[in-house]
Amino acid sequence: MQPSEIQRLSDAIRDVPDFPKPGIMFRDITPVLGDGELFELTIRALAETAGDVKIDKIIGIDARGFIFGAAVAHLLGAGFVPIRKKGKLPWATEIESYSLEYGEAEIEIHKDAIGAGEKILVIDDLLATGGTAAAALKLIERIGGEVVAVAFLIELTSLNGRERLGDARVEAVLTY
């Protein structure tokens, strides 16, 4: 992307203080989604993180990762695989738990969602502490997928989330 395009995206993101709780500055990406041109820019930037590798499947993480991931899958002609919060997927799953600030959460993937050696691009909107993405990478590895890159629209660099993602190549369109 051109610096001017990055600036346009950055300008469109709406900072909402104290959401979902006091002290948190929420980066609201809905103005980017709602503008067809900015949405297209974002999807192209995320898709470019694959480089020259032909991607078999995009993995999107429940729920905002579905929005970006599905559009990237459409752009690349790839399949789309959802990783969901526990209890939403109807077929046989692999489950991984991860820590939240208070307590734990679990995410799932269908066991048959990826063929062995398939090239995977993981998409989510936000890299914060990296807990969800790290759990997602474990699930993908467990069922045989080969992660080409993990791409986020936004990275909150002060939280060092990428350190939890091991050897995976991590890309972010915007950093805060």
Add this chain to the structure above:
Amino acid sequence: MQPSEIQRLSDAIRDVPDFPKPGIMFRDITPVLGDGELFELTIRALAETAGDVKIDKIIGIDARGFIFGAAVAHLLGAGFVPIRKKGKLPWATEIESYSLEYGEAEIEIHKDAIGAGEKILVIDDLLATGGTAAAALKLIERIGGEVVAVAFLIELTSLNGRERLGDARVEAVLTY
């Protein structure tokens, strides 16, 4: 779509008995998502429901509606607006409640998500009783959007959901 294409989609959907609870036959659309070609077919079929109308924004309903809606938005060059379960949207919202089998649920849209008179295509994966879609239509009307059509991948016709959607044009790619 050609009848042969509809048949391919129909064949790919996986019937899962007794999910999420005994007596329910769940129509699992993840095999359609995971196949790049079937996903593309589905997105084209959903987009075609707009006819010759230039769509300004796609509304996708949390969470599977995000997958189809975002890809249709990308195909049409439109913006994407999420309708979310309560508590997920950070800015000023309109809220609508609707009945579930046991109790109530609430969905929200950002008040500034749609400009007056914008042409809207509503996308979700499944039309069952129509409660969620009816609430979504109320939200869109309240903030000034003009609904061109409501498009589903699957309609469970025995539940008469489309009767709750008023004058809206309702389209479904597959019916059961």
